[in-house]
Amino acid sequence: MTTATEYLWFETKTERAFVRITDRVRDVVRKSGVREGLVLVSAMHITAAVYVNDDESGLLADISAWADRLAPPGDYAHHRTGESNGDAHLKNLLLGHQVILPVTGGDLDLGPWEQVFYAEFDGRRRKRVVVKVLGE
Amino acid sequence: MTTATEYLWFETKTERAFVRITDRVRDVVRKSGVREGLVLVSAMHITAAVYVNDDESGLLADISAWADRLAPPGDYAHHRTGESNGDAHLKNLLLGHQVILPVTGGDLDLGPWEQVFYAEFDGRRRKRVVVKVLGE
């Protein structure tokens, strides 16, 4: 069995950002030498998301607007701590903070439109995503 | 370590469909010979979902109506590409596109009411789910 672990760092210039990370994850997989296995891609902060969907600019706008509709900015009990990012915590839960991708034949085993995204909802600070490969 | 990979194909006759796939996943696990491990079940298309819940007809209707309420059909920026399935992309994100099931003693290790579903929101075309077993 082989495992490999890398951390992708992000510090987005805007509070909200959608960053396609498929190629960075693929690089970790290839460097690991794993031919058959699984790779976990998981945000280590609870105000960002990691999800898989299409890389199409209209759809990215739709996802952003949808997240605002279902988890709107506003007053949250969490803000009594001095924070103002309650909606970002809920968006993390709505979109999910992690995906597992299959590794087959030494590469990511993705469908034709599947792209991996890091979705930042509380940016302008350094944050990490852990990428962990497990296989042989 | 043993790995096994199979692809389940779907081409639903209706645009929307809920297909119970627990037994098909179990068959892949048994054929793999893995006694202890994990199995990933992941939609390879971004307008379908894979989730675990109860197989009860009323509940399936509730889930379908709920997905329409939170991710309604309508006008989306994504439709400027000529597509009309923006809501299906959001439903994929709402319900999730994958689950990991534990394999214990050579079988799926599920609770009493847990069933695995493939939820199609943009059907009438050929689509795949990848099933990847990893264990020993």
Add this chain to the structure above:
Amino acid sequence: MTTATEYLWFETKTERAFVRITDRVRDVVRKSGVREGLVLVSAMHITAAVYVNDDESGLLADISAWADRLAPPGDYAHHRTGESNGDAHLKNLLLGHQVILPVTGGDLDLGPWEQVFYAEFDGRRRKRVVVKVLGE
């Protein structure tokens, strides 16, 4: 390769409860002896959730209220079976029923605010969460 499987039991005194289980999951990982791998934490019942987010009382209240807003108690087709927990099934889908945590250097590899929660939406009965470690 090493695997280890344990079941965490819950019987909450209230219908709804948020239980932090990070330490219980960490104990399973340490006992397993796995240094590098993955651990699956998955609710075996379809009216509870397992998710990762911050352990802050205001935020827990926000998450609970948000789940009620997006998946409200009410009349569901599922209730024709005699059940009354339709909203709990939808909350399971909204928050997700499982997470995978990376194991690095023999411990959970979590970000600074990441805590694992069991969220009960239909309590006062015995329920389980499966914890399965896989690695070496």
